[in-house]
Amino acid sequence: MTKTELYNILTDNGWTIKKGIDDCAYKQLPDRQIQVIPGIKKLIDKYQIIMMPSVSTKDFSILVEYIHENKKPRTIVHSGIVRNNQQSIYTQNLTREVVENYLQEIEIWAQEQDIEAGLLKYSAIPFDTKGIYPLYHLSALAITGQTAKLKEYLQNFKQGDRMTFSNYIKQDYIERALETAEAHR
Incomplete structure (x- = not known):
């Protein structure tokens, strides 16, 4: 699986990709925003799917930007309030289904967090x-x-x-x- 294929899975599942120094993906839920920094690494006998998830709110992220820059952000911003300790998962078979299941786990985790x-x-x-x-x-x-x-x-x-x-x-x-x-x- 290429990085492009991974990004396509993310966008197919409602995520927005922001390209930059560190490519990020965002998903806006009704009361919170999830960010992941997606990547794939081929190891000797398995794959590592890296996501580094965090959850925030749009209001907090915009406020951080305002206090720091004294301006309203022009693009998506994300200032993590809660970060997930599980930064990645490992799998023998790197398939669309495995990635989508991991994204569902991240979304469930994000919804459970006490902002x-x-x-x-x-x-x-x-x-x-x-x-x-x-x-x-x-x-x-x-x-x-x-x-x-x-x-x-x-x-x-x-x-x-x-x-x-x-x-x-x-x-x-x-x-x-x-x-x-x-x-x-």
Whole structure:
């Protein structure tokens, strides 16, 4: 099975492919969005179907983009709230049916995830975490309407205290998060 054939199976099952640095596929459900990063690897005696699934909401993903870029996204964005620990499966026979069954498992997993618990987890993580997580932290605070914490962060930033936030987090990020949180109250 080629990557093109894999992509065709995804699109036949309602997924949208986004080509880029890391090709992704998205499926929008009524209240959540699933993302996979599809791939196939031939091993010595079997195949590995790689998907790396995560689930989010369109609102959270757009908010992350807004806080970070101060603009509305022009393309599909996905900022994972919950990631699946099962990143891939292994099979002796790589068939359309095997891939479609795996996609069904991913969709069932995604529907079982507690989005609110994932957002609360992000809102509770330390603000001095590394990578994308400080941005997710601010976004989770905003979407859950936690204005008091954001006001505290903003006050500290205005006084020159960055509170050990990652260097890329700027005062305007917190301002946009607070603006959104106040709208979600």
